[in-house]
Amino acid sequence: MALYENARRAAQAAFVSEWSLMERLAREGQSPSVLFIGCSDSRVMPSRVLGARPGDVFVMRNVANVVPPADAGESAVGAVIEYAVVHLKVPHIVVCGHLDCGGVHALDASLDPHREPHITRWLAYIRPALQEIPPDLTGEARHRAVVEANVRLQLRHLRTYPCVAQALREGRLTLHGWVYDLGTGSLWRCDEETGHFVE
Numbered sequence: 535m536a537l538y539e540n541a542r543r544a545a546q547a548a549f550v551s552e553w554s555l556m557e558r559l560a561r562e563g564q565s566p567s568v569l570f571i572g573c574s575d576s577r578v579m580p581s582r583v584l585g586a587r588p589g590d591v592f593v594m595r596n597v598a599n600v601v602p603p604a605d606a607g608e609s610a611v612g613a614v615i616e617y618a619v620v621h622l623k624v625p626h627i628v629v630c631g632h633l634d635c636g637g638v639h640a641l642d643a644s645l646d647p648h649r650e651p652h653i654t655r656w657l658a659y660i661r662p663a664l665q666e667i668p669p670d671l672t673g674e675a676r677h678r679a680v681v682e683a684n685v686r687l688q689l690r691h692l693r694t695y696p697c698v699a700q701a702l703r704e705g706r707l708t709l710h711g712w713v714y715d716l717g718t719g720s721l722w723r724c725d726e727e728t729g730h731f732v733e
């Protein structure tokens with residue numbers, strides 16, 4: 535019961551420290567300004583990356599911050615995007631990759647499709663990013679390049695959702711691509727013009 539007891543105390547303490555905000559959010563509902571699409575990695579905490587408070591961020595996390603194309607039929611992802619864009623009308627969507635990403639590392643590993651069929655299928659949504667990587671890149675430089683290319687790829691996938699495309703056309707939505715370096719706390723953003731990441 536230690537897990538539950540710790541969680542119960544933490545939930546209460548968090549509520550007490552922000553009770554007026556939490557009370558207002560409970561009364562008025564949520565109106566987050568960002569949909570954050572990040573990796574499930576335990577070291578990438580959206581509220582810390584964004585410096586956000588309760589009510590600020592709608593979150594979707596999965597292995598390697600993937601947005602399958604709209605026609606892939608991955609409803610768990612599509613439902614979050616539609617809820618955020620159509621109902622909550624978030625003005626910003628962030629796709630945030632990170633260095634030392636296990637999902638990206640797994641692209642170079644030999645996966646057993648019988649033992650881990652879901653990971654094997656999931657990585658197919660990242661694999662096209664490898665086409666952008668110069669063959670002479672190795673080690674850390676290659677990993678960073680794949681993480682960045684993956685963010686750019688998932689941003690392109692995001693635009694295939696009709697609700698996203700419409701919100702972009704109407705000028706009420708901005709897409710952002712970021713890479714978080716969890717070893718230094720640095721945050722890099724994708725320059726829309728060049729596709730390069732700058733701090």
Ligand SMILES: [Zn+2]
Pocket residue numbers: 573574575597598599632634635636637638
């Ligand atoms: Zn990751």
